[in-house]
Amino acid sequence: MRDLSLHILDLMQNSIRAQAKAVSLSVLLKDDGMLSVIIEDDGCGMSEELLSRVTSPFATTRTTRKVGLGIPMMAENCRLTGGDLSIESTLGVGTKLTATLDTSSIDCLPLGDLPGTVTTLVTMNPDKPEFTLHCASPKGEMRFDTREVREALAGVPLNEPEVAAWMQESLREEIEPIFGGVIL
Amino acid sequence: MKSLAELQAIREKTLNRINLRKEDEAEATRVVIGMATCGIAAGARPVMLAFMDEISKRGLNHVTVSQTGCIGMCRLEPMVDVIVPGQEKVTYVHMTPEKVGRVVAEHIVNGRPVEEYTIGAAEK
Numbered sequence: 001m002r003d004l005s006l007h008i009l010d011l012m013q014n015s016i017r018a019q020a021k022a023v024s025l026s027v028l029l030k031d032d033g034m035l036s037v038i039i040e041d042d043g044c045g046m047s048e049e050l051l052s053r054v055t056s057p058f059a060t061t062r063t064t065r066k067v068g069l070g071i072p073m074m075a076e077n078c079r080l081t082g083g084d085l086s087i088e089s090t091l092g093v094g095t096k097l098t099a100t101l102d103t104s105s106i107d108c109l110p111l112g113d114l115p116g117t118v119t120t121l122v123t124m125n126p127d128k129p130e131f132t133l134h135c136a137s138p139k140g141e142m143r144f145d146t147r148e149v150r151e152a153l154a155g156v157p158l159n160e161p162e163v164a165a166w167m168q169e170s171l172r173e174e175i176e177p178i179f180g181g182v183i184l
Numbered sequence: 185m186k187s188l189a190e191l192q193a194i195r196e197k198t199l200n201r202i203n204l205r206k207e208d209e210a211e212a213t214r215v216v217i218g219m220a221t222c223g224i225a226a227g228a229r230p231v232m233l234a235f236m237d238e239i240s241k242r243g244l245n246h247v248t249v250s251q252t253g254c255i256g257m258c259r260l261e262p263m264v265d266v267i268v269p270g271q272e273k274v275t276y277v278h279m280t281p282e283k284v285g286r287v288v289a290e291h292i293v294n295g296r297p298v299e300e301y302t303i304g305a306a307e308k
Contacts, residue, residue: 006229154195160194160198
């Protein structure tokens with residue numbers, strides 16, 4: 001993966017496959033340069049046994065194939081910077097993945113096209129789950145919620161090409177001032 | 185957020201078209217993009233966004249874009265299936281945003297698959 005936004009797209013596919021009704025993504029940059037990426041869903045969750053295996057890239061039975069390389073690659077990229085990746089999960093309740101990275105490390109991946117990632121997720125999953133995005137840095141913050149977009153569109157599906165174009169552009173306008181110059 | 189009021193305008197513009205489309209759903213051309221770890225790493229996201237952009241620019245009504253998982257040919261990603269009703273499914277491999285314009289123009293609009301981008305050409 002070339003940047004964090006691609007990792008985020010990949011990891012959030014796990015929430016979608018877990019039948020989540022709502023998925024939230026937070027990308028938070030602190031004063032000291034530490035970046036947290038938090039993905040939280042209300043999907044099916046994982047058993048303790050599966051949870052203990054998900055960070056292994058070589059878990060190859062059919063049931064773990066849906067996890068595969070996504071999590072271990074992200075975990076590796078976090079650790080390279082001195083950060084880490086952790087997952088909490090409860091069967092039937094949901095899963096929370098927290099990745100931390102030190103953006104001052106030379107090995108830290110750039111954030112990449114986060115608007116493109118969110119637009120792709122929404123366009124590919126227009127009916128469910130609902131997505132929320134929260135970005136924050138010392139420069140400011142923004143929030144995005146597909147429920148608001150759905151309400152404003154009143155019946156027009158979220159995967160209309162015009163809607164996708166609007167989403168990409170409006171997210172870019174809001175996210176760039178928050179992370180621009182630091183990790184974009 | 186770039187005003188939600190803009191969505192109102194989009195809604196008015198698209199609502200009629202959507203109602204028309206509902207009547208002949210079976211006629212829709214489907215574009216299916218591989219979005220597993222392998223697809224994403226190979227560049228599926230810009231390909232998908234390029235399809236949305238091209239469809240929007242041309243105002244194509246009867247095209248839907250959706251995703252699928254890994255079908256086991258990771259080395260050929262990004263892969264895209266184009267399914268035109270009544271015709272055989274065409275699988276494009278090693279897709280790039282640059283190739284999307286031709287696929288939309290020649291295949292989806294004019295009905296002639298772009299032979300040189302297909303899995304058949306890649307596997308020779």
